[in-house]
């Protein structure tokens with residue numbers, strides 16, 4: 001495929017398809033719809049204190065967003081991203097209100113319920129006012145300093161990320177102010193993103209009740225992720241994820257394997273054929289093992305207690321069944337549909353399902369609680385085909401690697417052994433060909449699988465160096481040639 005055609009293919013969705021919180025259905029819209037999620041970022045936190053509610057604990061707030069807090073916001077993002085994303089949090093002056101800054105006829109008691117669409121209009125006015133006052137009251141601070149990153153890792157005219165933490169009972173929301181604003185843009189014009197000191201503010205993560213942990217979740221929306229808990233409460237939704245059914249407690253879970261894979265925060269291993277593998281802990285190595293291609297596939301990762309994930313009582317493989325055809329869409333404004341009808345709302349066919357080792361589907365129940373001992377895949381656990389071919393449902397709750405259509409996938413996960421050092425060995429089986437050609441993006445880290453072929457055929461272990469004689473050089477050249485050929489064959493895949 002020629003360079004020109006490639007360019008057209010990768011830019012085509014830009015005009016028609018781009019949205020907030022789409023789990024990277026589109027990945028070209030950093031700036032307008034997403035905050036940069038790789039590299040250094042200068043982000044702003046605006047504390048907002050309203051009289052009549054418990055005051056913000058500023059010491060705690062400063063500590064939580066400090067770069068060196070081992071369990072704080074920055075270390076969490078750095079750990080989850082394998083150091084590929086470094087936010088630096090600038091904390092603005094406390095913006096104080098003597099009374100409720102919202103229309104109390106619409107919001108009695110100044111309480112904003114989560115998912116209240118009336119909050120959108122009220123939210124815009126509040127955000128505009130807080131941004132304007134921050135710019136005014138932060139003497140000597142230039143909003144231009146908040147744009148050091150963008151889609152290409154360089155300043156792009158958009159701030160790298162803005163958070164608003166208030167002591168009001170606001171719940172949490174990641175608010176696309178640029179999409180909804182029909183009023184003043186703070187730069188003498190009307191509508192669209194706010195513009196301060198020449199840079200644009202397109203969206204703001206908001207957390208109420210002074211809740212620092214909610215902010216970790218809301219900020220992850222700015223990076224491009226959608227909600228993975230079940231808003232309809234028929235069951236809790238995805239477990240083991242900062243975007244899922246997490247109680248916003250101090251034990252922050254990592255992002256799930258699919259979210260890290262899409263953020264390019266993982267180290268992606270694609271399985272082809274039968275492979276006996278050693279899977280290292282996700283925290284520290286970012287390993288994500290993918291079985292299957294296209295929109296529907298299985299992901300496997302090694303999770304257990306660490307610096308984060310401290311709710312885990314044991315270590316094991318977390319297995320996910322992913323189907324990106326479920327309610328994900330990249331058309332502008334469709335994020336509202338996902339708030340009303342969430343991608344993980346269907347317990348038996350969500351976007352991302354926790355496959356449970358005990359095969360009991362207890363996580364599909366309304367009051368479900370994740371059992372680390374029973375639900376993680378540990379010694380002796382196995383997942384394979386359901387020969388009946390009947391699609392998974394509440395009436396046919398049979399754990400398997402079958403596709404949602406009921407068709408067997410040929411995928412198997414077994415011979416699992418958890419070692420004392422935290423590594424987990426397993427035998428993974430995927431189709432024996434055609435698995436290695438997909439890419440997330442054209443260039444850069446984690447765009448392509450780190451490994452695909454079984455170890456016997458792989459060059460991953462090659463310690464080839466210069467100056468080791470013509471034989472090594474010749475092999476190296478062949479390898480380069482092979483990689484170039486392979487790259488040509490690879491399709492740009494956009495799920």
Ligand SMILES: [Zn+2]
Pocket residue numbers: 217218221226227
């Ligand atoms: Zn959310």
